[in-house]
Amino acid sequence: MNLNEQDPARQNSFTRRTFLFSAGITTLFGGVALRLAQLQLKEYDHYVELARENQFNRQVISPLRGEIVDRFGKVIATNKKNFRVLLIPERTADVDETLIALSKIIEISDDKRDRIKRQIRRRGVFTPIEIADNLDWETFSKINIEVPYLPGILPEEGRTRDYPLGNGTAFVVGYVGAPTDRDLKAEPTANARNLLRQPGFKVGREGLERRYDEELRGKAGEKLVKVNAHGRVIEELDEGLQKAKQGDRLALTIDSELQMAAMEALGDNSGSAVVMDVKTGEILVLASTPAFDPNNFNVGIDPVLWRDLNADPTKPLVNKPLSGVYPPGSTFKLISAIAAQKSGISPNFRVRCRGSIRFGKNTHRCWKRGGHGTMNMRDAIKNSCDVFFYEVAKQLDIDLLAETARDFGLGQVFEIGIPGQRKGIVPDRAWKKEYFANSPENQQWFAGETLSVIIGQGAVTSTPLQLAVMTARLASGRAVRPTLVRGVGERAVPILEAPLIGVDGDALNVVHDGMNAVVNELGGTARRARLENTETLLAGKTGTSQVASLQRDPKTGRILKNEELPWRLRDHALFVSFAPVDNPRYASVIVVEHGQSGSRAAAPIAKKVMDAVMEKDPALKKPYDPSVLAGLSSASSPSGEGS
Amino acid sequence: MSSILLQNPQKGLRDRIVRINWILVLLLSLLATAGMTTLYSVAGGDWNPWALKHGIRYGVSLILLLGIGLVSIRFWMKISYPIYFFALAALAAVPLIGVTRLGAQRWLEFGGLQFQPSEVMKIGLVMALARYYHGLRTDQVSHIIYLIPPLIMIGAPVGLVFIQPDLGTGILLGSTGLAIVFVAGLSWRIGFLGAVGALLAGYAAYWFDILKPYQIERILTFMNPERDPLGKGYHLTQSKIAIGSGGVNGKGYLEGTQSQLKFLPELQTDFIFTIFGEEFGFVGALGLLFLYLFIILTAVGVALKAKSHFGRLVTIGVCATFSLYALINTGMVMGLAPVVGVPLPLVSYGGTVMVTIMAGFGLVMSAHIYYDK
Incomplete structure (x- = not known):
């Protein structure tokens, strides 16, 4: 076979085609060269900028959340170190692969993976996402060692909210939580939204944390960092550094020591304790039991725990002093006594109690079957005689009674910085008309109803905070308003002297005298509440508010005793008090849900709380000045840290 | 007396060595040096793990090139069809006994030795097509009947490679094959109709799910890289x-x-051109493109001077493969072509492609050395 070309036509054709082929290839290389010129010459500026952005990152410095302290500067809410792991989706080759690799060190449930991927979709691939926090040092170190094999994973030391008193102050401060999409939408500026997107950034969810979220949040800083493709910061640059400013420090009127004493005194009961300064209205104790631990909430609450808390009949998520409404029971007789005197009924008005009276077709019973005998107003308070007040009710206009109740703080919400307060009901003619707006035949007020209301039953309801205000106003004769916040940052909340309530001093003295007798006189209904740690005398009034109407045994038809009923149907126990009797300074309210008897369940708790209060006498101790506090906070806490 | 030497130039090894195209060797070596230099930089200024090994591999491959080049072109023509059919059989065996690596079945194993049949096919197809057209007369070449065998010769391996799946190699094999058919003298009329048909077929392939989802994904990503910043578009x-x-x-x-x-x-x-372009700029990158073009045009010169039709067509085939590698790769990293996983020949780190390319240039060298006069 001869390999040499013997076909000139074929060779010519090949040569032509080869030139065409070469021309084609050269043209294609020309095209590539043009593209190169486009990228490197024409669009150079654009890509240089992108490369810079790749290399240099503006990072938001999350501000530290402001602390919350009690009246003496003791910390109730602060920030503690928190080892956490972030994921920067943009820096991973594959999010799933990275998460699988990471799950060899920390557990990542399917739920969590779904949540992470949802967040990536919502927030974009450039925003770091918190995968886990509150890690122990060992796990955190393991992740740090493995980081080269975990693209996109960023271990970081951050800060998390800490409530050193745990459930003791849960209902005062509330708690924080991760911002939701709704929170993001509510922010007006892009900067604020950006801050909310920072990993580990929390917003106030409940209580003061929610109400004062803006003040507590602080001001974000900014820094310029040089990063590599893994998002690892190679260098932090000094230029363009703007330190973050910690949020304002919130100073409360709460005395955390007394708060904890009250929590302990309430114990396992489902109940409330409120202590107020009757002169200033400052709330010293605002306790609710059982309480949740807010430290469990700021890291994202476990769904099982959440379900349990919601299903619990003792309602550990309800802030009972503000959101629990109870018939005031016999504590309302204090209002009734004032209203009676306002309507012209003399404190020396006498009634003979035989255990019940008939009014119209109905028999109204006194709590004491055998009756109290002859009672004047003071003794009627001392013995909590129902019949005396029934007789008063016959002469008393319901609208005057209601007006008096409102003057003393019932039926209204006091803005103390905690959302979710209930108003309660102070019934009168107008109320009934409105209540039965759709059935005009029921709109008329019957005198018999006044007999129920005057002893604190029927439609009348109140919150423990309202009862505390009532007691404080009865004690001081001034229209004090409750406050919970003494200062925000350097701004002190001014305490103005409350105006006189416009009730004759003698009228108040009758009530004081009666309340003194309740505790300190032989035969008083709350002898158990006598203070023992100091010489101070306490004045008080018991209350037992009916939860269910009388229950009968289905077989015998016998009326069941309260202790025979299921827990949820038993009566609530109340006790309102103030001390010292001669120069009132502190008012307290104890409510024990389904505690059956004010004198047996509530009064002993009140005694413990007021013993602690009188022993410490916090009103006489100098509280910290919020402006001094603000100075302290900026000097002692490392602002500009975090994130 | 010099005519004696010219009559039997293939007889003396010394003469053959004298006829070696040192310019081609020099240009290829320059390219490999550019590769080593860049790999040194990729490693952050270290000969390990890539630069040194790249140099050694190039040295070994260069010996292979010269070895192939010094063997008579007759011999290569003789074993063209055997090599092609061996490669085809090996390709067919891949789905049955192949080894899966990085999600694609591309490798065969013989007694601990692994090789990619698709790489052998890159040379085998070029040789077989050249061998086929070597035996045809001019009038036969433009006749449609004679177009059927080469189309089957191209279609069979391309089909087998596509199902592996290896889109990049499939495109490379198909384009190289068609380039040879064109240079061999395909009639313009058939060429035009074929091009229209191919466009329609491509459209149909898109609509009837012939491409694997990841292949469609790559093409879509190519069209809009910002679509998926974490996928290939990110790169x-x-x-x-x-x-x-x-x-x-x-x-x-x-x-x-x-x-x-x-x-x-x-x-x-695959992305080595990127760092080259970043560190050496437009001047450097354009220089690299010119180097590729010089190599191709040098080889084209060999083809034009070669006396055997087989030698010419093999040379053009190798040129086509080589230039397609370079064009697809550089086009790919600059967003002109889909990201299909084609390395930059002799610059990218990777032994298999280097051996293929150098073996191909060995054939070019063989065609250059043997004037057959």
Whole structure:
């Protein structure tokens, strides 16, 4: 076979085609060269900028959340170190692969993976996402060692909210939580939204944390960092550094020591304790039991725990002093006594109690079957005689009674910085008309109803905070308003002297005298509440508010005793008090849900709380000045840290 | 007396060595040096793990090139069909007894030795087509009947490669085959009708799900890289940033911020042009493109001078493969072509492709040495 070309036509054709082929290839290389010129010459500026952005990152410095302290500067809410792991989706080759690799060190449930991927979709691939926090040092170190094999994973030391008193102050401060999409939408500026997107950034969810979220949040800083493709910061640059400013420090009127004493005194009961300064209205104790631990909430609450808390009949998520409404029971007789005197009924008005009276077709019973005998107003308070007040009710206009109740703080919400307060009901003619707006035949007020209301039953309801205000106003004769916040940052909340309530001093003295007798006189209904740690005398009034109407045994038809009923149907126990009797300074309210008897369940708790209060006498101790506090906070806490 | 030498030039090894095209060797070596230099930079200024090994591999491959080049072109023509059918059989065996690596079945194993049949086929197809057209007369070449065998010869391996799946190699084999058919003298009329038909077939393939989802994904990503910043589009975006920010003179050797800060993964293989462009700028990258073009045009010169039709067509086939590698790769990292996983020949790190390319240039050398006069 001869390999040499013997076909000139074929060779010519090949040569032509080869030139065409070469021309084609050269043209294609020309095209590539043009593209190169486009990228490197024409669009150079654009890509240089992108490369810079790749290399240099503006990072938001999350501000530290402001602390919350009690009246003496003791910390109730602060920030503690928190080892956490972030994921920067943009820096991973594959999010799933990275998460699988990471799950060899920390557990990542399917739920969590779904949540992470949802967040990536919502927030974009450039925003770091918190995968886990509150890690122990060992796990955190393991992740740090493995980081080269975990693209996109960023271990970081951050800060998390800490409530050193745990459930003791849960209902005062509330708690924080991760911002939701709704929170993001509510922010007006892009900067604020950006801050909310920072990993580990929390917003106030409940209580003061929610109400004062803006003040507590602080001001974000900014820094310029040089990063590599893994998002690892190679260098932090000094230029363009703007330190973050910690949020304002919130100073409360709460005395955390007394708060904890009250929590302990309430114990396992489902109940409330409120202590107020009757002169200033400052709330010293605002306790609710059982309480949740807010430290469990700021890291994202476990769904099982959440379900349990919601299903619990003792309602550990309800802030009972503000959101629990109870018939005031016999504590309302204090209002009734004032209203009676306002309507012209003399404190020396006498009634003979035989255990019940008939009014119209109905028999109204006194709590004491055998009756109290002859009672004047003071003794009627001392013995909590129902019949005396029934007789008063016959002469008393319901609208005057209601007006008096409102003057003393019932039926209204006091803005103390905690959302979710209930108003309660102070019934009168107008109320009934409105209540039965759709059935005009029921709109008329019957005198018999006044007999129920005057002893604190029927439609009348109140919150423990309202009862505390009532007691404080009865004690001081001034229209004090409750406050919970003494200062925000350097701004002190001014305490103005409350105006006189416009009730004759003698009228108040009758009530004081009666309340003194309740505790300190032989035969008083709350002898158990006598203070023992100091010489101070306490004045008080018991209350037992009916939860269910009388229950009968289905077989015998016998009326069941309260202790025979299921827990949820038993009566609530109340006790309102103030001390010292001669120069009132502190008012307290104890409510024990389904505690059956004010004198047996509530009064002993009140005694413990007021013993602690009188022993410490916090009103006489100098509280910290919020402006001094603000100075302290900026000097002692490392602002500009975090994130 | 010199005519005696010219009559039997293939007889003396010394004469053959004298006839070696040293310009081609020099240009290829320059390219491999550019590869080593860049790999040194990719490793952050280290001969390991890539640069040194790349150099050694090039040296070994160069010996292979010269070895093949010094063997008579007759011999290569004789074993053209056997090589092709061996490669075809091996390709067919891949789905049955192949080894899966990185999600695709491309490898065969013989007694601990692994090889990619698709790489052998790159040479085998070129040789078989050249062998086929060597035996045809001019009038036969333009006849449609004689177009059927080469189309089957191209279609069979391309089909087998596509099902592996290996889109890049499929495109490479198909395009190289068609380039040879064109240069061999395909009639313009048939060529035009074929092109129209291919466009329609491509359209149909899109509509009837013939491509694997990841292949469609790649093509779609190519069309809009910002679509999926975490997928392949991320690489393309970062690659364009790196090249674009290189500017006229580049950021300097070992100074490429995008590359050195690891914004781009696997720089040593498919994206090596990126770091080259970033560090050496427009001047350097354009120089590299010219180097490729010089090599191709040098080989084209060999083809034009070669006396055997087989030698010419083999040379053009190798040129086609080589230029397609370079064009697809550079086009790919700059967003002109889909990211299909084609390395930059002799510059990217990777032994298999280097052996294929150098063996191909061995055939070019053989065609150059043997004037057959």
